[in-house]
Amino acid sequence: MTLNRREALAIAGGALAFAVTGARMAWATAEDTYKAIMAFTGGAEPATGRITLNAPEIAENGNTVPISVSVESPMSAEDHVASVTILAEGNPNPETVTFHFTAMSGEAMASTRIRLAKTQNVIALAKMSDRSVFIDTKEVKVTIGGCGG
Numbered sequence: 788m789t790l791n792r793r794e795a796l797a798i799a800g801g802a803l804a805f806a807v808t809g810a811r812m813a814w815a816t817a818e819d820t821y822k823a824i825m826a827f828t829g830g831a832e833p834a835t836g837r838i839t840l841n842a843p844e845i846a847e848n849g850n851t852v853p854i855s856v857s858v859e860s861p862m863s864a865e866d867h868v869a870s871v872t873i874l875a876e877g878n879p880n881p882e883t884v885t886f887h888f889t890a891m892s893g894e895a896m897a898s899t900r901i902r903l904a905k906t907q908n909v910i911a912l913a914k915m916s917d918r919s920v921f922i923d924t925k926e927v928k929v930t931i932g933g934c935g936g
Contacts, residue, residue: 814904820876824922827872827885827912833922838871840911840923846903849929855898858913858921862888868895869914877907890916903929 790798824833837859846852858868872885886897895913903909906928913921 814877814879815881817876820874820881820910823874823881824910824912827870827914828920829918831918831920833912833920835923836921837915838911838913838921838923840873840909840925842909842925842927844926845928845930847930849903849905849931851900852903852927852929853898853900854909856886856896856911856913856923858895860895860915862890862893862895864890865916867892867916869916871895871897871911871913873899873901874910874912875901875903875907876910878902878904903927905929 839857839859841855841857843852854873856871856873858871860866860868862868867890868888870885870887873883874881875883883901884899888895901909906926908924908926911923915921
């Protein structure tokens with residue numbers, strides 16, 4: 788296939804227009820993160836305590852940031868962790884992962900690796916069997932990589 792000059796310029800112009808406008812990622816806003824928190828909690832305001840989020844202070848590579856979360860709970864039928872969700876408020880979509888537990892889980896603990904677009908707060912929320920919700924937040928500084936650059 789051969790292109791004439793006019794076609795080549797049209798393709799180059801389209802690529803430039805996409806690079807300038809279409810390639811921009813829309814980051815989640817604080818309102819998006821708040822909506823995600825309220826959706827998870829069912830509108831309840833989360834309290835501090837019982838949940839511990841472990842995340843590095845500085846992530847040298849935003850493409851793979853190790854995190855772990857644990858929740859203090861007897862994990863009995865009457866009092867156990869129902870679910871834990873992790874939010875990254877500066878990513879294009881704040882919801883990153885949700886873990887579900889039952890009384891038979893024995894321990895409310897999970898670890899994973901997440902992708903962070905930029906320096907941001909990582910938020911962990913734990914919903915208990917009695918519908919109470921707990922929160923922990925850590926700021927992670929991303930030096931390179933991530934889902935945005």
